[in-house]
Amino acid sequence: MALRTPFFTLALQIPFRSSSSFSLTVPAKTFRRPLSHSTISSSSAPANPPPPPPTLLPTVLFVPPGVEPHQVNESMVLPGSNIVIGPYAGDARIKGVEFVKSSGRARDCPKDDRPEFAILGRSNVGKSSLINALVRKKEIALTSKKPGKTQLINHFLVNKSWYLVDLPGYGFAKASEAAKMDWSSFTKGYFLNRDTLVAVLLLIDASVPPQKIDLDCANWLGRNNIPITFVFTKCDKMKVAKGKRPDENIKDFQEIIRQNYKIHPPWIMTSSVTGTGRDELLLHMSQLRNYWDQ
Ligand SMILES: Nc1nc2c(ncn2[C@@H]2O[C@H](COP(=O)(O)OP(=O)(O)OP(=O)(O)O)[C@@H](O)[C@H]2O)c(=O)[nH]1
Ligand SMILES: [Mg+2]
Numbered sequence: 001m002a003l004r005t006p007f008f009t010l011a012l013q014i015p016f017r018s019s020s021s022f023s024l025t026v027p028a029k030t031f032r033r034p035l036s037h038s039t040i041s042s043s044s045a046p047a048n049p050p051p052p053p054p055t056l057l058p059t060v061l062f063v064p065p066g067v068e069p070h071q072v073n074e075s076m077v078l079p080g081s082n083i084v085i086g087p088y089a090g091d092a093r094i095k096g097v098e099f100v101k102s103s104g105r106a107r108d109c110p111k112d113d114r115p116e117f118a119i120l121g122r123s124n125v126g127k128s129s130l131i132n133a134l135v136r137k138k139e140i141a142l143t144s145k146k147p148g149k150t151q152l153i154n155h156f157l158v159n160k161s162w163y164l165v166d167l168p169g170y171g172f173a174k175a176s177e178a179a180k181m182d183w184s185s186f187t188k189g190y191f192l193n194r195d196t197l198v199a200v201l202l203l204i205d206a207s208v209p210p211q212k213i214d215l216d217c218a219n220w221l222g223r224n225n226i227p228i229t230f231v232f233t234k235c236d237k238m239k240v241a242k243g244k245r246p247d248e249n250i251k252d253f254q255e256i257i258r259q260n261y262k263i264h265p266p267w268i269m270t271s272s273v274t275g276t277g278r279d280e281l282l283l284h285m286s287q288l289r290n291y292w293d294q
Helices: 006-011 127-135 177-193 212-223 246-260 278-293
Strands: 097-103 116-121 153-158 162-166 197-205 228-233 267-269
Touching: 116 127, 127 153, 127 162, 127 197, 127 228, 127 278, 197 212, 197 278, 212 228, 212 246, 228 246, 228 278, 246 267, 267 278
Parallel strands: 116 162, 116 197, 197 228, 228 267
Antiparallel strands: 097 153, 153 162
8 A cells, every 4th residue: 555655744744833934935826937046045146056955945835756846947836826746747637426425434434445535624615516626517516505514424436546535514613512523533533544545635715814723623634644735715706895805815824824834735726616726636636646556
């Protein structure tokens, strides 16, 4: 079985508190020039500079195995994300998807060696909608305006080779105490023991300000060394009556995450309504999968 090894040492660090500030914030969106040496070095660089030194870029960009940070140029960064595409990226097309089963407990989940991605996030963040958007099927995963729609662990087999896993949301205020307890024991059972878990796609609603419960969840996953990709949802909601725009909320969220993570995990902006980020996310997942598979 493949191991979760060096790929994720760049992607995810066990959270730590640091007094240093990560001021080199270059959102990939605004990252429109090739990274020349002068872009990343100080003005006191010698006239004949040595080969590029280790840069601070991985604090901003997610640089996969097979790519040296100094090799990164604009064309390698997925739009609307901090994700660099490297040699492990492969065929990201969806050729078929089938619902396999719903499980009430982690130990009832499919028992085979296929890699899987867990879709996690607050109730109503858009987990089921993201699955539908990724596989381009309207209602393979059931969605609802009311939070708490997905109650079980649902496995969807993609291309007969890997799983997307739709999970119940957390943070549903109206859930009973018993349901909240169940959710918490489920997280332990599933996330800590699922050997085939390639990464968690942690969905964050970009139409609202950073929520403590999401940050707590990210920190819990980080502490347990579980690889995360932050998937910002509802990025189409540009016109909010009050409050900030999605891009501003995302920036605020990242500022907080940066205080806990030595190196920022991969992140990507999506909308299940417009399809923004769909192809990019699939490509990112292909490189995670191919690395895991080798
Ligand atoms: N504007 C917009 N609405 C979205 C997006 N994604 C989901 N929604 C809406 O948000 C609501 C919740 O979507 P779901 O996909 O059911 O959310 P969920 O996270 O699966 O919710 P639970 O199963 O209850 O945990 C639905 O009304 C969706 O139509 C998006 O990208 N943009
Ligand atoms: Mg759902």
